[in-house]
Amino acid sequence: xxxxxxxxxxxxxxxAPPAPTDxxxxxxGTGIALDWDAVPTADSYTVKRSTNPGGPYSTIVSGLVxxxxxxxxxxxxxxxxxxxxxxxxxxxxxxxxxAAATALTPAQVWRLAHFxxxxxxxxxxxxxxxxxxxMPNLLERALHGDPNRIxxxxxxxxxxxxxxxxxxxxxxxxxxxxxxxxxxSRDCTPGSWSAANGAATLLSEDAESQRYRYTRTAGGAxxxxxxxxxxxx
Numbered sequence: 001x002x003x004x005x006x007x008x009x010x011x012x013x014x015x016a017p018p019a020p021t022d023x024x025x026x027x028x029g030t031g032i033a034l035d036w037d038a039v040p041t042a043d044s045y046t047v048k049r050s051t052n053p054g055g056p057y058s059t060i061v062s063g064l065v066x067x068x069x070x071x072x073x074x075x076x077x078x079x080x081x082x083x084x085x086x087x088x089x090x091x092x093x094x095x096x097x098x099a100a101a102t103a104l105t106p107a108q109v110w111r112l113a114h115f116x117x118x119x120x121x122x123x124x125x126x127x128x129x130x131x132x133x134x135m136p137n138l139l140e141r142a143l144h145g146d147p148n149r150i151x152x153x154x155x156x157x158x159x160x161x162x163x164x165x166x167x168x169x170x171x172x173x174x175x176x177x178x179x180x181x182x183x184x185s186r187d188c189t190p191g192s193w194s195a196a197n198g199a200a201t202l203l204s205e206d207a208e209s210q211r212y213r214y215t216r217t218a219g220g221a222x223x224x225x226x227x228x229x230x231x232x233x
Contacts, residue, residue: 025101031072042086074103144172
């Protein structure tokens with residue numbers, strides 16, 4: 001026979017509030033949103049989380065007075081399982097039903113913001129170009145672009161303020177799953193591209209993006225070409 005927990009004893013004694021019901025979990029652009037039915041007698045709620053169905057659970061927040069919570073501290077692609085308990089007079093209820101959701105990846109967050117869904121299909125596919133500016137979505141996302149609006153400022157460009165063979169480019173902070181690097185070639189033939197031998201300087205930065213100037217000294221080469229390479233990490 002298993003022993004009763006303190007919460008279960010309190011319930012049997014009529015001291016504990018009812019457990020919250022109808023807990024739901026939904027992944028969104030800023031984390032996982034939780035909602036549940038309020039317990040009329042509750043003073044506060046505690047949210048517990050596990051990466052395993054059925055627990056064991058760890059408390060992530062307590063003292064909540066509203067019947068909802070947004071959990072931003074999640075890892076993309078990881079599934080989290082949640083339960084909620086109610087407190088009344090310092091006595092804790094048993095666990096609510098369990099609800100689970102999988103945190104969105106950076107690509108899914110971007111697609112949801114720009115297309116309203118997360119699947120890598122149709123106009124939201126990595127290789128699609130819905131605004132017809134010759135920049136596929138993967139490049140739009142890496143360079144902090146808008147896939148539904150043509151904007152020449154999104155393109156990397158020759159930086160005429162910098163030294164010879166300087167280009168400037170804006171990269172997205174949110175695209176943490178993408179690698180953006182400058183590569184070079186002397187003749188643009190297949191297989192001739194390699195990591196450029198230059199240096200990047202941060203020009204400006206805001207909450208969503210960083211703008212860099214990349215400078216490559218031409219040296220004694222009669223010609224040299226630079227281009228951006230975007231890859232999944």
